Every structure is written in C-alpha cells, then in structure tokens.
Amino acid sequence: MSYIEVKRNTDSAEASLIAVSKTKPNSSIIELYEKGHRSFGENRVQELVQKQKELPKDIQWHLIGSLQSNKVKHIASFVHLIHSVDSLKLAHVIIKEAEKANRCIDILIQVKIALEVTKQGINAQNAEDFVNNLKDLNSPFIRIRGLMAMASFTSNMEIVRKEFETAKSLFDSIQSSFCENDTVFDTLSMGMSGDYLLALECGSNMVRIGSLIFGSR
Numbered sequence: 001m002s003y004i005e006v007k008r009n010t011d012s013a014e015a016s017l018i019a020v021s022k023t024k025p026n027s028s029i030i031e032l033y034e035k036g037h038r039s040f041g042e043n044r045v046q047e048l049v050q051k052q053k054e055l056p057k058d059i060q061w062h063l064i065g066s067l068q069s070n071k072v073k074h075i076a077s078f079v080h081l082i083h084s085v086d087s088l089k090l091a092h093v094i095i096k097e098a099e100k101a102n103r104c105i106d107i108l109i110q111v112k113i114a115l116e117v118t119k120q121g122i123n124a125q126n127a128e129d130f131v132n133n134l135k136d137l138n139s140p141f142i143r144i145r146g147l148m149a150m151a152s153f154t155s156n157m158e159i160v161r162k163e164f165e166t167a168k169s170l171f172d173s174i175q176s177s178f179c180e181n182d183t184v185f186d187t188l189s190m191g192m193s194g195d196y197l198l199a200l201e202c203g204s205n206m207v208r209i210g211s212l213i214f215g216s217r
C-alpha cells in the first residue's frame with residue numbers, strides 16, 4: 001500500500017524511486033519486484049553482493065552508503081549507480097575497477113549539506129572544484145551523473161528545506177557548466193522516508209525510500 005502511494009508521488013514529480021532494502025530479506029524485495037519495481041538501494045557492500053547473487057539479474061542495484069575503496073572491486077561488475085563518491089581516491093579506485101570489469105560506472109558526488117558532523121560528503125563549497133577535477137580525468141570508465149545529498153536529521157522542516165535548496169542550487173550551477181550536448185549530469189538524489197515530499201518540492205529527481213515502503217528497521 002505505501003509502495004503504491006510513494007510510487008504515485010514520485011511518478012507525478014517525474015522522479016525515480018529507489019527502494020532502500022537494507023536489512024530486509026529477499027522476500028520483501030521480490031514482493032516489489034513482482035509489482036514491476038527494479039531499482040533497489042543498499043548501504044553495505046557485503047549485503048549488496050549477497051542479494052545481487054541471489055535475486056533476479058535485471059534488478060538495478062544502487063550503492064547508497066559510504067563506500068571503502070577496498071570494497072569497490074566486489075560491486076564493480078554490476079552496480080548501477082554509486083551515490084556516495086566523496087573523495088578523489090575513491091573515484092580513482094572506481095575507475096580502476098570499472099576498467100577491469102570492462103564497463104563504465106555511473107556515480108553521484110555526495111555533498112554535505114547538513115550541519116551534523118557525522119554526515120559524509122564533499123563540502124558544498126568544494127563540490128564544483130571536485131566535479132571539475134573528476135571531469136579533467138576524462139575517464140571513459142566513470143560518468144558523473146549528478147549529486148546526492150542528505151538533510152539534517154531534524155523535525156525542523158525549515159532547516160531541511162534550506163539544506164535541500166542549497167543542494168538544488170549547487171546542482172543547477174554545476175549542471176550549467178557541463179557542455180550543452182553533454183546531458184549526463186542529470187540526477188539529484190535527495191529525499192528519504194521522512195522528507196521525500198519536501199525534497200521533491202525542492203527539485204529532487206531521485207528519492208531513496210526505505211522504512212516507508214518496507215516498514216521500520
């Protein structure tokens with residue numbers, strides 16, 4: 001029931017819905033798969049690898065949590081989109097492993113918009129330079145598809161809105177510096193169960209929803 005509702009809301013905002021299935025059993029994933037859903041997100045490499053092995057091969061797997069460089073090799077052959085690139089070192093390893101797997105891996109740059117010290121990501125002020133550095137590598141093995149951001153964990157929706165707006169204007173500014181015929185920088189991944197409607201209002205076009213679809217963890 002809530003899947004249908006969330007799906008309707010994201011569809012009407014022309015956004016993609018990533019069903020975050022971390023800690024949930026394969027049976028829960030299959031239930032959505034049978035409704036036609038194909039995009040799932042996991043935050044731990046080991047769990048992702050296990051599920052990918054066991055579940056239908058046309059599932060598009062998104063790695064949404066922080067990623068250690070030494071684990072990239074486990075997902076390089078199949079991952080659909082890595083949402084959490086936040087260092088040049090990690091980007092270099094993704095390039096190396098993508099080359100070994102003979103494919104191009106799509107990535108998002110995780111930007112830090114929240115006040116909390118615990119949130120991962122590149123500082124907003126450095127994001128544009130970071131993207132330019134990655135572009136300068138000119139690698140055929142990664143495509144920078146956009147940005148991922150997480151808002152502060154707070155019930156104060158005005159704070160959350162400000163943070164989402166910051167991410168959206170950063171996204172627009174970076175997108176405008178890509179050349180016109182280069183349309184790959186097109187994804188702004190923001191919004192979770194508690195704030196996805198606000199994120200969509202603020203211009204998100206990809207939301208990552210776990211508990212609202214699968215129940216609390």
Ligand SMILES: *Cc1c(COP(=O)(O)O)cnc(C)c1O
Binds near residue numbers: 022064209210211
């Ligand atoms: C767990 C997680 C989500 C989904 O969180 P919910 O509040 O359950 O919707 C989204 N993004 C990231 C990065 C996560 O780790």
